Amino acid sequence: MPDAADADGLTVGQVSARLGVTVRALHHWDEIGLARPSLRTAAGYRLYTAGDLERLHRIVVYRELGLGLDGIRSVLDDSTADVPGALRAQRAQVAERIERLRRLGAGLDRMIDAHERGLLLTAEQQAAIFGPRWNPDWSAQARRRYGDTEQWRQYAERSASRGPEEWQAVADAVAEFDRALGDAMDAGVTPGSPEANRLVERHREVFASYFPLTRQMQVCLGRMFETDPGFAAHYDGIRAGLATWFRRIIDADARAHGIDPDTATWE
CATH class of the missing domain: 1.10.490.50 (Antibiotic binding domain of TipA-like multidrug resistance regulators)
Structure with a gap:
């Protein structure tokens, strides 16, 4: 296993601070295979590379758009996935929520x-x-x-x-x-x-x-x-x-x- 200095990666804490994502969420995404750090130090600590960070950025973006983790995995990993279709479906759900909130506000x-x-x-x-x-x-x-x-x-x-x-x-x-x-x-x-x-x-x-x-x-x-x-x-x-x-x-x-x-x- 390469040393931290050789990997030139970011620790879980550093990624958490940079992306505004909790350490717990990063650990969960690692456990389910959605976003695993590519490197580890000799002591076994996780390290994220630039490529890992790019994937995490995309996960954060899609999560903020309301996609679930399974949907995000499909968008990122399935080459046959209809990404525009998935986003349109999500947009329709968002529009429904907005309309419900509008009615709630009027009420x-x-x-x-x-x-x-x-x-x-x-x-x-x-x-x-x-x-x-x-x-x-x-x-x-x-x-x-x-x-x-x-x-x-x-x-x-x-x-x-x-x-x-x-x-x-x-x-x-x-x-x-x-x-x-x-x-x-x-x-x-x-x-x-x-x-x-x-x-x-x-x-x-x-x-x-x-x-x-x-x-x-x-x-x-x-x-x-x-x-x-x-x-x-x-x-x-x-x-x-x-x-x-x-x-x-x-x-x-x-x-x-x-x-x-x-x-x-x-x-």
């Missing part, structure tokens, strides 16, 4: 916007979907008031995946529920009755379009529907006294499930 942008804005609709779209009395500033007001809550995060996650058609379906479901609520009150449905309890359950299902609603949280909403001027005006605009009646059927249903409406909290 992240929507999620960020949803957490910051709530509704990802223009003012015109909101008016068309929710009606002319809808105030586009309501979403920003809700963000300032509830932005640090778990419910806002859940709402944002739902909002990020919705466009105008999905929000129209939500608005239609809410409008249909409001009509059913008014019709039930007109029909004399009494709080605590099966019909009233079904309406309360339906309200939780419809409201789940925004975030999951527990019975205790529903009781808190019922209070707000009756006492908040905006909500009270909405329900009483459907039927006079509907805001109070709605709270009563919510409270009755809560009592039937062991919840005291007077002490219920947002949980």
Whole structure:
């Protein structure tokens, strides 16, 4: 075996530093026969020649392009290998990954916007979907008031995946529920009755379009529907006294499930 001085080669450590490849990777490539050092010192240390270094340069280039080690071996050692074809196939895979990352980036942008804005609709779209009395500033007001809550995060996650058609379906479901609520009150449905309890359950299902609603949280909403001027005006605009009646059927249903409406909290 020639001495290191005679070989005039590079050690594993020197090659690692020069190519930016770990010593472990060089040892692995040696073990699998992909890039073996041509020389060794009398003491048995590996030494890489200029030719070895050239091969390693090519391995590093192809690896950075995403080729696997078997593919690299074929490109370097198989004289019949279709190198342009292999590179085109790799390019197609890279293009697919880029497209997936682009979609991921777009999804992240929507999620960020949803957490910051709530509704990802223009003012015109909101008016068309929710009606002319809808105030586009309501979403920003809700963000300032509830932005640090778990419910806002859940709402944002739902909002990020919705466009105008999905929000129209939500608005239609809410409008249909409001009509059913008014019709039930007109029909004399009494709080605590099966019909009233079904309406309360339906309200939780419809409201789940925004975030999951527990019975205790529903009781808190019922209070707000009756006492908040905006909500009270909405329900009483459907039927006079509907805001109070709605709270009563919510409270009755809560009592039937062991919840005291007077002490219920947002949980």
